[in-house]
Amino acid sequence: MLNGILWKLATGAPWRDLPERYGNWKTVYERYRRWAADGAFDRILTHVQVHDDSVGRIDWTVSVDSTIVRAHQHAAGARKKGNRTGRTGHPGRRSGGHGAG
Numbered sequence: 001m002l003n004g005i006l007w008k009l010a011t012g013a014p015w016r017d018l019p020e021r022y023g024n025w026k027t028v029y030e031r032y033r034r035w036a037a038d039g040a041f042d043r044i045l046t047h048v049q050v051h052d053d054s055v056g057r058i059d060w061t062v063s064v065d066s067t068i069v070r071a072h073q074h075a076a077g078a079r080k081k082g083n084r085t086g087r088t089g090h091p092g093r094r095s096g097g098h099g100a101g
Contacts, residue, residue, distance in 0.1 A: 004028040005035075 004022025
């Protein structure tokens with residue numbers, strides 16, 4: 001059952017494509033839903049993290065990158081508020097459109 005759930009999560013395939021060796025796909029799916037709803041996976045993750053942290057297997061170092069990359073002024077492509085002219089220079093009229101709005 002657990003291997004079927006892990007296969008599905010690892011592959012991203014639809015539940016209906018679960019190989020028969022893992023059992024009926026609907027049964028595996030229902031068990032997955034029940035375990036997810038009652039918090040079983042969260043409890044397992046917490047247990048593994050606590051255990052691995054206690055034996056020094058987890059490195060809790062966090063790195064924050066504060067690099068700022070500014071986009072060119074034209075990169076966003078939005079017109080400035082109040083600038084309603086298209087390429088034709090006529091207020092309220094856009095260029096290139098033939099009735100498209």
